[in-house]
Amino acid sequence: MNMRGLIRYRLLQSQFTKLQLDSIWLWLLPFICFLLFLLLILVQAKGRNDSTRPKSFSCGNFTDLRFPYSTPTQPDCGIMPMSGCDAKPFPRIQLVPGGEWYYALEMHNSSVWIGDTKLQTTLRQHKCQAFNKNFSLPNSPFMSFHMININNFFKCISSSNNTRNITQKKSDHFAGYNMYNGCEGFSIYYKLSEDVDEYIGADNLPTNCSLIRLPIHSSHGDLFNWLGPEILVEWKLTDECNECHYGGGQCQTDKTNKFSCHKDAKTPTSSTDQRKETTGRNMVGQILGTGSKICLIAAMYSYYRIFMHII
Numbered sequence: 273m274n275m276r277g278l279i280r281y282r283l284l285q286s287q288f289t290k291l292q293l294d295s296i297w298l299w300l301l302p303f304i305c306f307l308l309f310l311l312l313i314l315v316q317a318k319g320r321n322d323s324t325r326p327k328s329f330s331c332g333n334f335t336d337l338r339f340p341y342s343t344p345t346q347p348d349c350g351i352m353p354m355s356g357c358d359a360k361p362f363p364r365i366q367l368v369p370g371g372e373w374y375y376a377l378e379m380h381n382s383s384v385w386i387g388d389t390k391l392q393t394t395l396r397q398h399k400c401q402a403f404n405k406n407f408s409l410p411n412s413p414f415m416s417f418h419m420i421n422i423n424n425f426f427k428c429i430s431s432s433n434n435t436r437n438i439t440q441k442k443s444d445h446f447a448g449y450n451m452y453n454g455c456e457g458f459s460i461y462y463k464l465s466e467d468v469d470e471y472i473g474a475d476n477l478p479t480n481c482s483l484i485r486l487p488i489h490s491s492h493g494d495l496f497n498w499l500g501p502e503i504l505v506e507w508k509l510t511d512e513c514n515e516c517h518y519g520g521g522q523c524q525t526d527k528t529n530k531f532s533c534h535k536d537a538k539t540p541t542s543s544t545d546q547r548k549e550t551t552g553r554n555m556v557g558q559i560l561g562t563g564s565k566i567c568l569i570a571a572m573y574s575y576y577r578i579f580m581h582i583i
Protein backbone atom coordinates (compact mmCIF):
# COMPACT_ATOMS: atom_id res chain seq x y z
CA MET A 273 0.00 0.00 0.00
CA ASN A 274 1.49 3.35 -0.98
CA MET A 275 1.39 6.56 1.06
CA ARG A 276 -1.69 8.01 -0.62
CA GLY A 277 -3.53 4.76 -0.22
CA LEU A 278 -2.65 4.64 3.44
CA ILE A 279 -3.91 8.18 3.99
CA ARG A 280 -7.14 7.45 2.21
CA TYR A 281 -7.53 4.28 4.26
CA ARG A 282 -6.95 6.20 7.49
CA LEU A 283 -9.46 8.83 6.41
CA LEU A 284 -12.07 6.20 5.62
CA GLN A 285 -11.37 4.51 8.92
CA SER A 286 -11.85 7.72 10.89
CA GLN A 287 -15.05 8.49 9.02
CA PHE A 288 -16.24 5.00 9.78
CA THR A 289 -15.62 5.36 13.52
CA LYS A 290 -17.31 8.77 13.39
CA LEU A 291 -20.33 7.23 11.73
CA GLN A 292 -20.27 4.45 14.27
CA LEU A 293 -20.15 6.97 17.12
CA ASP A 294 -23.02 8.89 15.58
CA SER A 295 -25.06 5.77 15.27
CA ILE A 296 -24.42 4.96 18.94
CA TRP A 297 -25.81 8.40 19.74
CA LEU A 298 -28.64 7.64 17.36
CA TRP A 299 -29.71 4.81 19.62
CA LEU A 300 -28.61 6.22 22.95
CA LEU A 301 -30.27 9.64 22.71
CA PRO A 302 -33.88 8.51 22.36
CA PHE A 303 -33.24 6.15 25.25
CA ILE A 304 -31.91 8.97 27.47
CA CYS A 305 -34.83 11.16 26.43
CA PHE A 306 -37.24 8.41 27.33
CA LEU A 307 -35.64 8.02 30.77
CA LEU A 308 -35.87 11.76 31.40
CA PHE A 309 -39.55 11.86 30.51
CA LEU A 310 -40.18 8.87 32.75
CA LEU A 311 -38.49 10.66 35.66
CA LEU A 312 -40.51 13.80 34.96
CA ILE A 313 -43.77 11.85 35.11
CA LEU A 314 -42.71 10.10 38.33
CA VAL A 315 -41.78 13.37 40.06
CA GLN A 316 -45.05 14.99 39.08
CA ALA A 317 -47.07 11.99 40.24
CA LYS A 318 -45.30 12.06 43.63
CA GLY A 319 -46.08 15.77 43.92
CA ARG A 320 -49.78 15.09 43.59
CA ASN A 321 -49.78 12.32 46.22
CA ASP A 322 -47.92 14.26 48.90
CA SER A 323 -49.80 17.50 48.65
CA THR A 324 -51.83 16.71 51.79
CA ARG A 325 -50.70 15.99 55.35
CA PRO A 326 -50.21 12.29 55.98
CA LYS A 327 -53.17 11.00 58.02
CA SER A 328 -51.19 8.21 59.60
CA PHE A 329 -47.75 6.70 59.25
CA SER A 330 -45.64 3.78 60.36
CA CYS A 331 -42.38 3.75 62.24
CA GLY A 332 -40.55 0.50 62.87
CA ASN A 333 -43.24 -2.02 63.67
CA PHE A 334 -45.63 0.63 64.95
CA THR A 335 -48.38 1.24 62.44
CA ASP A 336 -51.20 3.76 62.18
CA LEU A 337 -49.39 6.45 64.14
CA ARG A 338 -51.01 9.86 64.05
CA PHE A 339 -50.62 13.41 65.22
CA PRO A 340 -49.04 14.49 67.59
CA TYR A 341 -46.46 11.81 66.75
CA SER A 342 -44.54 12.78 63.65
CA THR A 343 -42.48 11.08 60.98
CA PRO A 344 -38.72 11.52 60.65
CA THR A 345 -39.30 12.89 57.14
CA GLN A 346 -41.94 15.42 58.16
CA PRO A 347 -41.08 16.36 61.76
CA ASP A 348 -43.13 19.55 61.52
CA CYS A 349 -46.35 17.62 61.01
CA GLY A 350 -46.47 16.68 64.67
CA ILE A 351 -45.14 17.58 68.08
CA MET A 352 -43.43 14.42 69.22
CA PRO A 353 -40.85 13.54 66.56
CA MET A 354 -39.67 9.99 66.05
CA SER A 355 -36.37 8.84 64.62
CA GLY A 356 -34.57 5.65 63.68
CA CYS A 357 -37.66 3.88 62.42
CA ASP A 358 -35.48 1.22 60.78
CA ALA A 359 -33.31 0.83 63.86
CA LYS A 360 -33.43 -2.36 65.91
CA PRO A 361 -34.93 -3.04 68.32
CA PHE A 362 -36.85 0.22 68.79
CA PRO A 363 -37.19 3.65 67.23
CA ARG A 364 -36.70 6.72 69.37
CA ILE A 365 -39.06 9.45 70.43
CA GLN A 366 -38.63 12.95 71.76
CA LEU A 367 -41.45 13.99 74.09
CA VAL A 368 -40.47 17.57 74.84
CA PRO A 369 -39.09 19.87 72.10
CA GLY A 370 -35.32 19.94 72.51
CA GLY A 371 -35.54 17.31 75.23
CA GLU A 372 -34.06 13.87 75.62
CA TRP A 373 -34.69 11.05 73.15
CA TYR A 374 -36.03 7.81 74.59
CA TYR A 375 -36.70 4.42 73.09
CA ALA A 376 -40.33 4.05 72.11
CA LEU A 377 -41.24 0.61 73.42
CA GLU A 378 -45.00 0.74 73.00
CA MET A 379 -47.17 3.41 71.47
CA HIS A 380 -50.81 4.13 72.14
CA ASN A 381 -53.31 6.85 71.34
CA SER A 382 -52.61 8.90 74.41
CA SER A 383 -49.68 7.22 76.08
CA VAL A 384 -46.29 5.78 75.28
CA TRP A 385 -43.91 3.39 77.04
CA ILE A 386 -40.44 4.86 76.90
CA GLY A 387 -37.13 3.24 77.76
CA ASP A 388 -34.08 4.96 79.19
CA THR A 389 -30.89 3.15 78.22
CA LYS A 390 -28.70 5.17 80.58
CA LEU A 391 -30.81 4.23 83.56
CA GLN A 392 -30.83 0.64 82.37
CA THR A 393 -27.03 0.47 82.33
CA THR A 394 -26.83 2.26 85.65
CA LEU A 395 -29.23 -0.14 87.25
CA ARG A 396 -27.24 -3.05 85.87
CA GLN A 397 -23.81 -1.78 86.87
CA HIS A 398 -23.37 0.97 89.42
CA LYS A 399 -26.66 0.66 91.14
CA CYS A 400 -26.31 3.49 93.63
CA GLN A 401 -25.73 5.97 90.81
CA ALA A 402 -29.33 5.42 89.77
CA PHE A 403 -30.19 7.79 92.62
CA ASN A 404 -28.32 10.57 90.85
CA LYS A 405 -31.15 10.57 88.34
CA ASN A 406 -34.48 12.29 88.69
CA PHE A 407 -37.26 11.88 86.19
CA SER A 408 -39.34 14.84 85.41
CA LEU A 409 -41.07 15.81 82.20
CA PRO A 410 -41.71 19.51 82.02
CA ASN A 411 -45.01 20.36 80.43
CA SER A 412 -44.40 21.63 76.94
CA PRO A 413 -46.37 24.55 75.48
CA PHE A 414 -48.38 21.93 73.58
CA MET A 415 -49.03 19.14 76.04
CA SER A 416 -48.86 17.92 79.59
CA PHE A 417 -47.36 14.65 80.80
CA HIS A 418 -48.17 12.26 83.55
CA MET A 419 -45.80 9.45 84.40
CA ILE A 420 -47.70 6.46 85.69
CA ASN A 421 -45.18 4.06 87.17
CA ILE A 422 -43.07 6.64 88.89
CA ASN A 423 -42.33 6.62 92.61
CA ASN A 424 -41.04 9.15 95.07
CA PHE A 425 -37.73 8.43 96.74
CA PHE A 426 -36.10 10.64 99.33
CA LYS A 427 -32.37 10.83 99.25
CA CYS A 428 -30.84 12.12 102.46
CA ILE A 429 -27.16 12.97 102.51
CA SER A 430 -25.56 11.46 105.53
CA SER A 431 -22.86 13.56 107.07
CA SER A 432 -20.66 12.92 110.05
CA ASN A 433 -22.42 15.87 111.65
CA ASN A 434 -25.88 14.39 111.65
CA THR A 435 -26.93 15.86 114.95
CA ARG A 436 -29.46 14.10 117.02
CA ASN A 437 -31.97 16.80 116.05
CA ILE A 438 -31.74 16.08 112.34
CA THR A 439 -31.88 12.35 112.85
CA GLN A 440 -34.98 12.85 114.96
CA LYS A 441 -36.60 15.04 112.33
CA LYS A 442 -35.89 12.47 109.64
CA SER A 443 -37.40 9.59 111.51
CA ASP A 444 -40.47 11.74 112.27
CA HIS A 445 -40.91 12.84 108.68
CA PHE A 446 -40.34 9.41 107.19
CA ALA A 447 -42.37 7.41 109.67
CA GLY A 448 -43.79 4.40 107.88
CA TYR A 449 -41.18 4.51 105.12
CA ASN A 450 -38.60 1.88 104.28
CA MET A 451 -35.00 2.93 104.58
CA TYR A 452 -32.13 1.74 102.45
CA ASN A 453 -28.62 2.27 103.78
CA GLY A 454 -26.59 0.34 101.23
CA CYS A 455 -25.28 3.31 99.31
CA GLU A 456 -22.28 5.27 100.43
CA GLY A 457 -22.94 8.89 101.41
CA PHE A 458 -26.71 8.86 101.50
CA SER A 459 -29.71 6.89 102.61
CA ILE A 460 -32.94 6.38 100.73
CA TYR A 461 -36.42 6.57 102.24
CA TYR A 462 -39.19 5.12 100.16
CA LYS A 463 -42.61 3.55 100.14
CA LEU A 464 -45.04 2.66 97.43
CA SER A 465 -47.11 5.78 96.84
CA GLU A 466 -50.71 5.47 95.78
CA ASP A 467 -50.61 7.96 92.94
CA VAL A 468 -53.23 10.14 94.69
CA ASP A 469 -50.90 12.91 95.60
CA GLU A 470 -47.85 12.79 93.40
CA TYR A 471 -45.68 14.77 95.75
CA ILE A 472 -46.77 13.26 99.03
CA GLY A 473 -44.07 13.68 101.64
CA ALA A 474 -42.22 16.20 99.50
CA ASP A 475 -43.10 19.28 101.56
CA ASN A 476 -40.97 20.61 104.35
CA LEU A 477 -38.24 18.01 103.92
CA PRO A 478 -35.61 17.54 106.65
CA THR A 479 -32.26 19.23 106.02
CA ASN A 480 -30.21 17.67 103.22
CA CYS A 481 -32.99 15.44 102.01
CA SER A 482 -34.32 15.81 98.47
CA LEU A 483 -37.07 14.28 96.44
CA ILE A 484 -36.14 12.16 93.44
CA ARG A 485 -38.60 10.43 91.16
CA LEU A 486 -37.67 7.13 89.54
CA PRO A 487 -39.60 4.55 87.54
CA ILE A 488 -40.54 1.29 89.25
CA HIS A 489 -41.63 -1.96 87.67
CA SER A 490 -42.23 -4.09 90.71
CA SER A 491 -42.89 -3.79 94.41
CA HIS A 492 -41.32 -7.10 95.30
CA GLY A 493 -37.83 -7.87 96.41
CA ASP A 494 -35.24 -5.32 97.43
CA LEU A 495 -35.09 -1.68 96.44
CA PHE A 496 -33.13 -2.30 93.25
CA ASN A 497 -35.61 -4.90 92.20
CA TRP A 498 -38.27 -2.20 92.35
CA LEU A 499 -36.52 0.06 89.90
CA GLY A 500 -36.78 -0.36 86.16
CA PRO A 501 -35.74 1.65 83.09
CA GLU A 502 -39.20 1.77 81.48
CA ILE A 503 -41.79 4.47 82.02
CA LEU A 504 -45.40 4.71 80.96
CA VAL A 505 -46.04 8.33 80.03
CA GLU A 506 -49.56 9.60 79.47
CA TRP A 507 -49.78 12.76 77.44
CA LYS A 508 -52.57 15.20 76.81
CA LEU A 509 -52.67 17.97 74.26
CA THR A 510 -53.51 21.40 75.57
CA ASP A 511 -56.93 22.65 74.49
CA GLU A 512 -55.41 25.44 72.43
CA CYS A 513 -53.10 23.07 70.49
CA ASN A 514 -55.96 20.63 70.01
CA GLU A 515 -58.20 23.35 68.57
CA CYS A 516 -55.35 24.72 66.48
CA HIS A 517 -54.44 21.40 64.91
CA TYR A 518 -57.96 20.24 64.16
CA GLY A 519 -58.75 23.72 62.85
CA GLY A 520 -56.08 23.21 60.20
CA GLY A 521 -53.28 25.09 61.94
CA GLN A 522 -49.91 24.11 63.26
CA CYS A 523 -48.99 24.28 66.95
CA GLN A 524 -45.86 26.38 67.29
CA THR A 525 -44.09 28.56 69.81
CA ASP A 526 -43.04 32.15 69.45
CA LYS A 527 -39.68 33.56 70.48
CA THR A 528 -40.62 33.64 74.14
CA ASN A 529 -41.64 29.95 73.99
CA LYS A 530 -45.32 30.87 74.27
CA PHE A 531 -47.87 28.90 72.31
CA SER A 532 -48.88 30.22 68.93
CA CYS A 533 -51.12 28.74 66.30
CA HIS A 534 -49.73 29.05 62.82
CA LYS A 535 -52.38 29.24 60.16
CA ASP A 536 -51.67 29.75 56.52
CA ALA A 537 -54.00 32.39 55.12
CA LYS A 538 -53.96 31.06 51.56
CA THR A 539 -54.05 27.32 51.99
CA PRO A 540 -55.41 26.49 55.45
CA THR A 541 -54.85 22.73 55.12
CA SER A 542 -51.23 22.87 54.09
CA SER A 543 -48.33 23.92 56.25
CA THR A 544 -45.53 26.26 55.30
CA ASP A 545 -42.99 23.51 55.06
CA GLN A 546 -45.11 21.48 52.74
CA ARG A 547 -45.41 24.47 50.48
CA LYS A 548 -41.63 24.74 50.53
CA GLU A 549 -41.39 21.10 49.63
CA THR A 550 -43.86 21.54 46.81
CA THR A 551 -41.89 24.43 45.34
CA GLY A 552 -38.78 22.29 45.63
CA ARG A 553 -40.48 19.57 43.69
CA ASN A 554 -41.65 22.07 41.07
CA MET A 555 -38.05 23.13 40.65
CA VAL A 556 -36.94 19.54 40.10
CA GLY A 557 -39.75 19.22 37.60
CA GLN A 558 -38.64 22.35 35.80
CA ILE A 559 -35.05 21.18 35.63
CA LEU A 560 -36.13 17.81 34.31
CA GLY A 561 -38.45 19.50 31.81
CA THR A 562 -35.64 21.72 30.54
CA GLY A 563 -33.37 18.68 30.43
CA SER A 564 -35.75 16.77 28.20
CA LYS A 565 -36.12 19.77 25.88
CA ILE A 566 -32.33 20.07 25.52
CA CYS A 567 -32.23 16.34 25.02
CA LEU A 568 -34.78 16.55 22.20
CA ILE A 569 -32.88 19.34 20.46
CA ALA A 570 -29.63 17.38 20.74
CA ALA A 571 -31.32 14.33 19.28
CA MET A 572 -32.69 16.32 16.37
CA TYR A 573 -29.29 17.87 15.75
CA SER A 574 -27.66 14.46 15.81
CA TYR A 575 -30.18 13.04 13.33
CA TYR A 576 -29.60 16.07 11.13
CA ARG A 577 -25.83 15.48 11.19
CA ILE A 578 -26.16 11.82 10.37
CA PHE A 579 -28.55 12.68 7.60
CA MET A 580 -26.05 15.19 6.14
CA HIS A 581 -23.24 12.70 6.51
CA ILE A 582 -25.01 10.01 4.54
CA ILE A 583 -25.74 12.49 1.73
Ligand SMILES: *[C@@H]1O[C@H](CO)[C@@H](O)[C@H](O)[C@H]1NC(C)=O
Pocket residue numbers: 333334361
Ligand atom coordinates in the same frame (compact mmCIF):
# COMPACT_ATOMS: atom_id res chain seq x y z
C1 LIG B 1 -41.96 -4.63 67.69
O1 LIG B 1 -40.67 -5.22 67.75
C2 LIG B 1 -40.21 -5.48 69.05
C3 LIG B 1 -38.80 -6.00 68.97
O2 LIG B 1 -38.39 -6.25 67.67
C4 LIG B 1 -41.14 -6.47 69.74
O3 LIG B 1 -40.69 -6.68 71.04
C5 LIG B 1 -42.53 -5.87 69.76
O4 LIG B 1 -43.43 -6.79 70.32
C6 LIG B 1 -42.98 -5.52 68.37
N1 LIG B 1 -44.25 -4.85 68.44
C7 LIG B 1 -45.26 -5.12 67.64
C8 LIG B 1 -46.49 -4.31 67.82
O5 LIG B 1 -45.18 -5.99 66.79
Ligand SMILES: *[C@@H]1O[C@H](CO)[C@@H](O)[C@H](O)[C@H]1NC(C)=O
Pocket residue numbers: 381
Ligand atom coordinates in the same frame (compact mmCIF):
# COMPACT_ATOMS: atom_id res chain seq x y z
C1 LIG C 1 -56.79 5.15 68.46
O1 LIG C 1 -57.13 6.06 67.43
C2 LIG C 1 -57.62 5.46 66.25
C3 LIG C 1 -57.85 6.55 65.24
O2 LIG C 1 -58.37 7.71 65.78
C4 LIG C 1 -58.90 4.67 66.55
O3 LIG C 1 -59.33 4.03 65.38
C5 LIG C 1 -58.60 3.65 67.63
O4 LIG C 1 -59.79 3.00 67.99
C6 LIG C 1 -58.00 4.31 68.86
N1 LIG C 1 -57.62 3.29 69.81
C7 LIG C 1 -57.92 3.36 71.09
C8 LIG C 1 -57.45 2.25 71.94
O5 LIG C 1 -58.54 4.31 71.56
Ligand SMILES: *[C@@H]1O[C@H](CO)[C@@H](O)[C@H](O)[C@H]1NC(C)=O
Pocket residue numbers: 406407408409482483484485
Ligand atom coordinates in the same frame (compact mmCIF):
# COMPACT_ATOMS: atom_id res chain seq x y z
C1 LIG D 1 -36.74 15.99 91.03
O1 LIG D 1 -37.85 16.39 90.25
C2 LIG D 1 -38.94 16.91 90.99
C3 LIG D 1 -40.01 17.28 90.01
O2 LIG D 1 -40.38 16.19 89.24
C4 LIG D 1 -38.51 18.11 91.79
O3 LIG D 1 -39.58 18.56 92.60
C5 LIG D 1 -37.33 17.75 92.66
O4 LIG D 1 -36.84 18.88 93.35
C6 LIG D 1 -36.22 17.14 91.85
N1 LIG D 1 -35.16 16.70 92.71
C7 LIG D 1 -33.89 17.02 92.52
C8 LIG D 1 -32.92 16.44 93.46
O5 LIG D 1 -33.54 17.75 91.63
Ligand SMILES: *[C@@H]1O[C@H](CO)[C@@H](O)[C@H](O)[C@H]1NC(C)=O
Pocket residue numbers: 429430431433434435438479480
Ligand atom coordinates in the same frame (compact mmCIF):
# COMPACT_ATOMS: atom_id res chain seq x y z
C1 LIG E 1 -26.00 19.69 104.03
O1 LIG E 1 -25.42 19.75 102.77
C2 LIG E 1 -24.52 20.82 102.60
C3 LIG E 1 -24.02 20.78 101.19
O2 LIG E 1 -24.76 19.97 100.42
C4 LIG E 1 -23.37 20.71 103.61
O3 LIG E 1 -22.54 21.85 103.49
C5 LIG E 1 -23.93 20.62 105.01
O4 LIG E 1 -22.88 20.39 105.91
C6 LIG E 1 -24.94 19.52 105.11
N1 LIG E 1 -25.53 19.53 106.43
C7 LIG E 1 -25.80 18.43 107.09
C8 LIG E 1 -26.41 18.60 108.43
O5 LIG E 1 -25.57 17.32 106.62
Ligand SMILES: *[C@@H]1O[C@H](CO)[C@@H](O)[C@H](O)[C@H]1NC(C)=O
Pocket residue numbers: 433435
Ligand atom coordinates in the same frame (compact mmCIF):
# COMPACT_ATOMS: atom_id res chain seq x y z
C1 LIG F 1 -21.96 20.45 113.11
O1 LIG F 1 -23.17 21.22 113.20
C2 LIG F 1 -23.10 22.26 114.15
C3 LIG F 1 -24.47 22.93 114.20
O2 LIG F 1 -25.41 22.26 113.47
C4 LIG F 1 -22.01 23.24 113.81
O3 LIG F 1 -21.92 24.25 114.81
C5 LIG F 1 -20.68 22.51 113.69
O4 LIG F 1 -19.69 23.39 113.23
C6 LIG F 1 -20.81 21.35 112.71
N1 LIG F 1 -19.57 20.58 112.65
C7 LIG F 1 -19.03 20.17 111.51
C8 LIG F 1 -17.77 19.39 111.61
O5 LIG F 1 -19.56 20.37 110.40
Ligand SMILES: *[C@@H]1O[C@H](CO)[C@@H](O)[C@H](O)[C@H]1NC(C)=O
Pocket residue numbers: 435437
Ligand atom coordinates in the same frame (compact mmCIF):
# COMPACT_ATOMS: atom_id res chain seq x y z
C1 LIG G 1 -32.98 21.10 117.93
O1 LIG G 1 -34.38 21.20 117.88
C2 LIG G 1 -34.96 22.13 118.76
C3 LIG G 1 -36.47 22.06 118.58
O2 LIG G 1 -36.87 20.84 118.08
C4 LIG G 1 -34.42 23.52 118.50
O3 LIG G 1 -34.94 24.44 119.44
C5 LIG G 1 -32.91 23.51 118.54
O4 LIG G 1 -32.41 24.78 118.15
C6 LIG G 1 -32.35 22.44 117.62
N1 LIG G 1 -30.91 22.41 117.72
C7 LIG G 1 -30.10 22.36 116.69
C8 LIG G 1 -28.66 22.28 116.96
O5 LIG G 1 -30.52 22.42 115.50
